[in-house]
Amino acid sequence: MNMIYLLIGCSILLALLFLLAFFWVIKSGQNDDTFTPAVRILFDDEVAEKEIEISDEDHT
Amino acid sequence: MLKENVTSSETHCFHCGEDIIVRQYTHNDKQFCCSGCKTVYNILTEHNLSNYYVYNKIPGKTQSKITSNFDYLEVTQVVSKLVDFEDQFRTIVTLYIPAIHCSSCIWLLEHLHLLQSGILQSRIDFLKKQVSVTFKNDEINLKQLVQLLCSIGYEPLISFQDIVKKGQSRKTERSLITKIAVAGFCFGNVMLLSFPDYFGLGDFEREFKDFFGWLNLSFSLPVVLYSGKEYFVSAWTNLKAKRLNLDFPLALGILVMFLRSAYEIISQTGAGFVDTLCGLVFFLLIGKWMQERTFHHISFERDYRSYFPVAVTTINHGVERPIQLSDLKTGDRILIRSHEILPADAILLKGEAEIDFSFVTGESIPVKKTLGEIIYAGGRQLSGSIEMEVLKPVSQSYLTQLWNNNAFIESKKRIKTFSDTASRYFSIILLIIALSAGIFWISTDPSKALASFTSVLIIACPCALALSSPFTLAAVLSVFDKNRFFLKNTSVVEELARINTYVFDKTGTITNPNAAGLQFNGTIIDGQMQLISDLARNSGHLLSRELTKFIHKPAIYSVQEYTEKIGRGISGKVNGNYVKLGSSTFLNLPLKSSSSGSSIHVMINDVYVGFFTIRQQWRNGFKELMLKLSIEADLHLLSGDHDHERKQLIPFFEDSRKLHFEQSPQDKLDYIQQLQKEGKKVLMFGDGLNDSGALKQSDLGIAITDNINNFSPGCDAILDGLSFHKIPQFIQQAKDGVKVIRMSFIISLMYNTVGLYFAVQGLLSPLMAAILMPLSTITIILFTSVAVRLFAHKNKLL
Incomplete structure (x- = not known):
């Protein structure tokens, strides 16, 4: 049963890592703007768009 | 399709x-x-x-505005105040761009590097309408960057005020979130470690009990010392000032819970209340976060500095030089270009002044000024450049000296909220019960005395009580938000429920600045209207545009010999008829003192036909609103205008003595103060800078605007003009919100009574506390949000 000590220690350590990661997220300001990134990700990359067009033509 | x-x-x-x-x-x-x-x-x-x-289909905004002059962005002192970061190679600057409104804006402004290779990166914060640009110093400077933005239709609004204060609120919000994270982390772990004890441990698992206890205790340390620190600080400062606020029983509860848990764990007599303790702090902080959540994209603290330019052009021996506004002295000669704002009271020396005072008074029709006349600060010059001599420094001007008034220096004194009053009695009663329980057990069974004393303080810790206010008010706030009524913070709701006197500004507040209707005085036939419309179509002047819109006819004829005298009138040959539109001086008419503001005179083939007058239109639902409000409240009107509309307004106000015209900004402030001295709770509706003093002085200042992103003076709440008719519903909702807070107080008191029943007998177990506390909290959260929504449906706000 001594294994439990180790397991609990590990689980707390892991949880602490997540907490630290959250601190880092807050500090780096990733949560300051929760709206714009959601829109930004929908924009097509210019270069990528052209490549897709070319590959589409290849298929047809 | x-x-x-x-x-x-x-x-x-x-x-x-x-x-x-x-x-x-x-x-x-x-x-x-x-x-x-x-x-x-x-x-x-x-x-x-x-x-x-x-x-997006139509992503742009109209470009008819004339671009401003940005020479001042080459002045080093100005630049150094505006940029966030600057070294030899790069500069980072954050600019506020009101025109940002759709995803196309984001896309374009984040691809600025395709337009100018000197721009390294540009990032948008959409909700704050800010763009942060990093650029190379040797390829582009700040002035060129701003000009580039203007050229694609995104003119930044540059002012000192908004830029100076940024970043501060973000820091406190971040620290609160960190505290919540710590409390939540500890709460989760402690709950897991406490379960075995709650469910009962087998004999051979006993050895873990101490281990879990010590772990729990170590988890509670950061919760008490870091996350819950503010409650101790607040309770202590209030106690020193001989006040009992709700933080006192909270801090007491936290402290007692911690000490008793520590004692039980160290002496190995029990499991302690660490679970309840962490949960309590976690929920409390969430309540606090709900309360402090504000609208970052709307500024409520604006004063004239946000709207006045950063710099102004001075003329010294024929040399133009931009200087910072704060360096402007009496006697300086300044040049105001078209569409620039006059920053200080000054005498007109040269040029044709046509001033738009809409920032100041809400009046959208421009006013003409002649040479030698004094023009007050805050007006925007519309036609051509003018030269002026400064009479007073910026801070001492007719309009801006308002901000030297006490109302702006002291922060508003809020009357005690319901929870403030309630918590005082609550704290006293709680202490009495705890002490009498302790004393009772000392005389009968001393071993239980300390246990029952601490149990009472633990179980009665007013967590649910502390949460009922923030959760209710936050729910009300979001209901208002959906109806385009934006409150500065949650305490405004309770203030709104108490108002019994309403004061209205006239122009721009109860009249709709966008729907100024025109009216023709005289006799005219349809064909002549057509001629007028075709002529007016050629001019970009505000009144001509209004005229074309008003007549609403398709273009038929083209105009020959078209001439336009800026600010005076237009003339031309339409279908063989010579048509003249404009002021009476433009048409060489004898000067008539027209009673109702601006008028456009019409002459066709040298025959005087008549004139158009601007008729103010009340906002939608104005009549019904006044009728509803007058039933239980006192209504007043304070207008900066002349009293030519007195007759139309009298029916809306029960007493003509409550209508006041030609009021200066200071008069408005004094009038509100007078009402307050009579013991009235005053709500002020205003829209211009001239209402700023009154808005600030009143118990609740609401700025009315037709575009939330446009100018609005410093206030407690901003109301979209479209929701003007909903004011009675908002007030009813605020009153209902206060009702919900009271009901949830009763519910949480019921939970407390159940807990107290066990606590005074010394029978309170950690498990009972661990169930009762979250249960009461969740009940309150559910009850408040559901009740507020139900009331919102009743008030037709959802």
Whole structure:
């Protein structure tokens, strides 16, 4: 049963890592703007768009 | 469907969607309303940025405004105040751009590097309407950057005030979230470690009990010392000032819980209340976060500094030089270009002044001034450049000296909220019960005395009580938000429920600045109207545009011999008739003192036909609103205008003595103060800078605006003009909100009574506390949000 000590220690350590990661997220300001990134990700990359067009033509 | 698209692209500008009045701006088969829109389109297509028009149909904003002069952005002191970071190679600057409104804006402004290679990166914060640009110093400077932004239709609003304060609120919010994270982390772990004890441990698992206890205790340390620190600080400072606020029983509860848990764990007599303790702090902090959540994209603290320019051009021996506004002295000669704001009271020395005072008074019709006349600060020059001599420094001007008043220096004194009053009695009763329970057990069974004393303080810890207010008010706030009524913070709701006197500004507040109707005085036939409309179509002047809109006829004739005297009138030959439109001096008429503001006189073939007058239109639902409000409240009117509309307004106000005209900004402030001295709770509705003093002095100042992103003076709440008629509903909702808080107080008191029943007998177990506390909290959260929504349905706000 001594294994439990180790397991609990590990689980707390892991949880602490997540907490630290959250601190880092807050500090780096990733949560300051929760709206714009959601829109930004929908924009097509210019270069990528052209490549897709070319590959589409290849298929047809 | 296809047909519809075709017609819409024919009559609306491809860039901004405005109606096309003059059809002369075409490019690539696309129609534009003005050369500004066309230029933006040209720039964007040249740089392969036409995707801008793909993401949204009509992404642009109308470009008819004349671009400002940005010479002052080369003055080092100004630049150093504006930029966030600067070294030898790069500069980072954050600019506020009111025109940001759709995903196309984000896309375009984040691809600035395609327009100018000197720009390294640009990032948008959409909700705050800010763009943060990093650029190379040797390729582009701040002035060029701003000019580039203007050229594509995104003129930044540069002022010192908004930029100085940024970042501060973000820091406190971040620290609160960190505290919540710590409390939540500890709460989760402690709950897991406490379960075995709650469910009962087998004999051979006993050895873990101490281990879990010590772990729990160590988890509670950061919760008490870090996350819960503020409750101790607040309770202590209030106690020193001989006040009992709700933080006192909270801090006491936290402290007692911690000490008793520590004692039980160290002495191995029990499991302690660590679980309840962590949960309590976690929920409390969430309540606090709900309360402090505000609208970052709306500024409530604006004063004249946000709207006055950063710098002004002075003329010294014929040399133009931009200087910072704060360096402006009496006697300086300044140059105000078209569409610039006059920053200080000054005498007109040269040029034709046509001043738009809409920032100040809400009046959208420009006023003409003659040489030698004093023009007060805050007006925007519309036609051509003017030269002026400064009479008073910026801070001492007629308008701005308002901000030296006490109302702006002291922060508003809020009356005690319901929870403040309630918590005082609560704290006293709680202490009495705890002490009497302890004393009772000392005389009967001393071993239980300490246990029952601490149990009472633990179980009665007013967690649910502390949460009922923030959760109710936050729910009310979000209901208001959906109806385009934006409150500065949650305490405004309780204030709103208490108001019994309403004071209205006139122009722009109860009248609709966008729907100023015209009225023709005289006799005219339809054919003549057609001539007037075709002539007015050629002018970009505000009144001409209004006129074309008012007559609402399609263009038939073209105009020959068209002339326009800026600010005076227009003339031309339409279908063989010589038509003249304009002021009485322009038509060489004998000067008539027209009683109701601006008028446009009409002359056709040298025969005087009559004149158009501007008729103010009340906002939608104004009559019904006044009727409803007058039933239980006192209504007053404070207008800066002349009293030519007194007669129309008298029916709305029960007493003509409550109508006041020609009020200066200071008069308005004093009037509110007078009402308050009579013991009234005053709500002020205003819209211009001249109402700022009254808005600040009143118990609750509401600014009315037709565009939330446009100017609004410092206030407690901002109301969209479209929701003007909903004011009685908002007030009812605020009253209902206070009712909900009271009901939830009763519910949480019931939970407390159940807990107390066990606590005074010394029978409170950690498990009971661990169930009761979250249960009461969740009940309150559910009850408040459901009840507020139900009331909102009843008040037709949802």
